[in-house]
Amino acid sequence: MTTSSANAIIVERLAAFSEGDMGGNPAGVVIRQTLPDPAEMQAIAKEVGYSETAFAAPIGQDWRVRYFAPEIEVPFCGHATIALGAALAMRHGDGLFRLHLNDARITVEGRRTDRGLAAALQSPPTRSAPAEPQLVEEALRLFDYRKKDLDPRLPPAIAEAGARHLILALADRARLAAMRYELPAGRQLMLANGFATISLIHAEGPQHFRSRNPFAAGGVYEDPATGAAAAALAGYLRDIGWPHGGSIEIMQGEDMGVPSRLRVEFSDEPGASVRVSGSARVMPKET
Structure with a gap:
């Protein structure tokens, strides 16, 4: 974990779709009780510098999620969702997590394995x-x-x-x-x-x-x-x-x-x- 200078928000950093202990696409993950405001999320994503940072906050038994690239908000990001699923599994144990995006509702399954972390998402309609x-x-x-x-x-x-x-x-x-x-x-x-x-x-x-x-x-x-x-x-x-x-x-x-x-x-x-x-x-x- 690292701390963003934007209001000392903790950013977890995981690489999704990795090959063993190498490769994968780095994503920032911010899990909080409430989401920061959009301008702050945009600033954090820019500071983190990865292609996307996922922000998640609980809503009942589900999670509200938004994704920000360094320059723009994006409606959905697959690798950041995989990173989020892995981060949620580390915090809450293996499970299926329901996510509320801006324009869709999806799920991500996170689990811990003998080889590390793994996750699987169900996409929006194609x-x-x-x-x-x-x-x-x-x-x-x-x-x-x-x-x-x-x-x-x-x-x-x-x-x-x-x-x-x-x-x-x-x-x-x-x-x-x-x-x-x-x-x-x-x-x-x-x-x-x-x-x-x-x-x-x-x-x-x-x-x-x-x-x-x-x-x-x-x-x-x-x-x-x-x-x-x-x-x-x-x-x-x-x-x-x-x-x-x-x-x-x-x-x-x-x-x-x-x-x-x-x-x-x-x-x-x-x-x-x-x-x-x-x-x-x-x-x-x-x-």
Whole structure:
């Protein structure tokens, strides 16, 4: 745990979707009897500097939760929810916790294992639609990609599962590894279209994907692991009839040197919630 200078609020720091004792996406977690006011939460998130910080306070037997990136509030964050589930399990024991978000109600299951911490969330409902050609062209220009770089099996789409993402599937793993863009231009494109991230993926098989997720809208160049985008991707795959077999595994963050593993399980029911799970670890204390 560390203490934010903003009114001495305790911030727990955990990495979600970690690979053993390494990798994962760091998230701040603040658990209090009442939530700070929005301006204070925004200030704390900016000071913490992670892509998101989750703020939680009890409401009866449930929890009121809000998520803040360094620059904006976001409606839903998967990795911060996994971190929160792990933090609640450390405090209250293994269990299923009901969360009230700004626009949805979800659950997260947190548990302690022989290998550390683990959590699984049930996402908000999913939906997807084809991306407009002009938007696709703008996104390709942002990353200096060409239409020939895209995987025709996975057409560009806008997908949601609590947050909105543009999905671009690349046919070549090397093109994904070479991802580069200008942060201000990426931020402008994402904010103009209401995107939490742009989800760049490469399908290594029906159930195995590599992913990179620029998060310029929140002032972050790239996320090492993005649970909300993983949930949205699963909903999109279901919508297009991809042979997912009921689950997918996503490796993310490797090209950043921060390996992260996300597992998503889902049915064939259109729009239904999906389950996103992974390990979590407590971050080393800052000195």
